[in-house]
Amino acid sequence: MAAAVHKLLHHGHHSSSQNEPAPTSPHDRQNSAMDRARDDEKHSLAHWEDHEGQTGANADDKRVGHSSPLLRQEDFELVKTLGTGTFARVWLVRFVDPRPDDPHKVYALKILRKVDVIRLKQVEHVRNERNVLAAVAGHPFITTMVSSFQDHDSLYMLLDYCPGGExxxxxxxxxxxxxxxxxxxxxxxxxxxxxxxxxxxxxxxxxxxxxxxxxxxxxxxxxxxxxxxxxxxxxxxxxxxxxxxxxxxxxxxxxxxxxxxxxxxxxxxxxxxxxxxxxxxxxxxxxxxxxxxxxxxxxxxxxxxxxxxxxxxxxxxxxxxxxxxxxxxxxxxxxxxxxxxxxxxxxNRKINGPIVPHLRGPADTRNFDEYEPEPDNREPYSNEMKDKWDEYFKDF
CATH class of the missing domain: 1.10.510.10 (Transferase(Phosphotransferase) domain 1)
Incomplete structure (x- = not known):
């Protein structure tokens, strides 16, 4: 296989005609495989409710509450801020480019900036929150953490959206x-x-x-x-x-x-x-x-x-x-x-709730307040901080 790839890379340009597609490099193939895997992950998460009600199931068998190495913030369209805290902001989001057969779902995406979590000494609380939510995902009356992920600067928890408000x-x-x-x-x-x-x-x-x-x-x-x-x-x-x-x-x-x-x-x-x-x-x-x-x-x-x-x-x-x-x-x-x-x-949710919110649709945000946009000039998460702290965020 390696020899074939080597041959393609070094001799391909002699044999390809003008009309043939250019050969893909291993890097391109790896990227397209990652894109496919990410697309599959988004598709799976769009159908998370099909797997709800599995509380107490083995964490490895549960489709909700897992840490995703594939998701990125760019996979989501940030629609509106639903709430802010001292070190977190919760957004109403939807997937960018969902598959045609996927339901038009919205989620609440909790974004925690690592710098703020560290500065406010909330590392332990944030780890507890993520791990407890993973363990209890699927309970009918607890917000479901569908997945968690991270990038260089931030930690993310993708949660089901509750349109009724507080x-x-x-x-x-x-x-x-x-x-x-x-x-x-x-x-x-x-x-x-x-x-x-x-x-x-x-x-x-x-x-x-x-x-x-x-x-x-x-x-x-x-x-x-x-x-x-x-x-x-x-x-x-x-x-x-x-x-x-x-x-x-x-x-x-x-x-x-x-x-x-x-x-x-x-x-x-x-x-x-x-x-x-x-x-x-x-x-x-x-x-x-x-x-x-x-x-x-x-x-x-x-x-x-x-x-x-x-x-x-x-x-x-x-x-x-x-x-x-x-x-x-x-x-x-x-x-x-x-x-x-x-x-x-x-x-089993067979009894009707006493107050059913009036909603225009699944993405209705009328039951949430308006919030100021995020401030600019945020402190960056330095490489020194990364070396010291990223080990603590590995569960994400």
């Missing part, structure tokens, strides 16, 4: 949710926490309405796994989360595990029903004092079942906290406040 926006418009709506959303979150804690050993650590999106059918999708961490049965000590939702053990820095999510879930149910969280003050230190004291004041209109559920979840002593006691998530699911929930039908 639950937070609907809650603010409605002031508060009625009990059936609150129960539906709360029940889907119980199924998420049950899966994260009991199947994956993951503490989510940032449960709040801003991190819960509504999909086209009105079901929830939990997003932003930047603080998620595989803790199994160990304790961790990083102070992270949002002040009103922090559990007492996080504030006291006595070590925490998955129980923090059940506390935050109690706060969330309260906010759904009342319109604001139970512990609130302009001064975060005052919020922390209220949380550590742990006295929830309930409005008189709240049902006895809802009060009992929230009291069980917002218990300062983790050994007595509902969700963390014997039975785990099952004890939460069997609480009287959830007596009308058919858990199997809910997991």
């Amino acid at each position: 639950v937070f926006s609907y809650l603010r418009r409605a002031r508060r949710f009625n009990e059936p709506t609150s129960q539906f959303y709360a029940a889907e979150i119980v199924l998420i926490l049950e899966f994260l804690h009991e199947r994956e050993g993951v503490a989510y650590r940032d449960l709040k309405p801003e991190n819960i999106l509504i999909d086209a059918e009105g079901h929830l999708k939990l997003v932003d796994f930047g603080f998620a961490k595989k803790v199994e049965n160990r304790e961790t000590y990083t102070l992270c989360g949002t002040p009103e939702y922090l559990a007492p053990e996080v504030i006291r820095n006595t070590g925490h595990g998955t129980a923090v999510d059940w506390w935050a879930f109690g706060i969330l149910v309260y906010e759904f029903l009342v319109g604001q969280p139970p512990f609130w003050d302009q001064n975060p230190m005052k919020i922390y004092e209220q949380i550590v004291e742990g006295r929830v004041r309930f409005p008189s209109a709240m049902s006895a079942e809802a009060r009992d559920l929230i009291s069980g979840l917002c218990t300062v002593d983790t050994s007595k906290r509902l969700g963390n006691i014997k039975g785990g998530a099952s004890a939460v699911k069997s609480h009287s406040w959830f007596q009308n929930i058919d858990w199997d039908a809910l997991y």
Whole structure:
């Protein structure tokens, strides 16, 4: 084979006539093979939903959540910014040049600049986020990371697009949710926490309405796994989360595990029903004092079942906290406040969501805010940084 290639390269120009195509070099052939492989990868990802619902499958067998050595930013048309953070920007994107038979799909592409991730000391959080999302890809109520990839400057996570926007926006418009709506959303979150804690050993650590999106059918999708961490049965000590939702053990820095999510879930149910969280003050230190004291004041209109559920979840002593006691998530699911929930039908998305967003099509962005364009003159990712840090980003 090598001899034939050598012959082609060195003698081809003598034998080719004007009308014959010029012979391709190994480099050209390699490029066309790469292009074909990239095209196949895009085609496969355009059909990722055919393989959804494989949570818990062996990571190697799963078609979603893998790291792609083939994808590049140029494969995507950046349509509109959906959100920005201190070191990330999320874009609505679609594939450039899809195959004619591929569905016209859009995605959310989270772009994290390596320089910013390093400068803000977020390397560990970003690695956790990518690896947790890969492990949980395919769950019906968690944003699906379809694939991840990287280039010299940036890390990328290709996620399913949730056109309904944040639950937070609907809650603010409605002031508060009625009990059936609150129960539906709360029940889907119980199924998420049950899966994260009991199947994956993951503490989510940032449960709040801003991190819960509504999909086209009105079901929830939990997003932003930047603080998620595989803790199994160990304790961790990083102070992270949002002040009103922090559990007492996080504030006291006595070590925490998955129980923090059940506390935050109690706060969330309260906010759904009342319109604001139970512990609130302009001064975060005052919020922390209220949380550590742990006295929830309930409005008189709240049902006895809802009060009992929230009291069980917002218990300062983790050994007595509902969700963390014997039975785990099952004890939460069997609480009287959830007596009308058919858990199997809910997991299989057979129950309609209480709020179905009005959408003009799959690429509708009306439920997302407008954002400033990205600043120019960003600090480049130097070769010195690459030598020091790229090893940490190898999972991408």
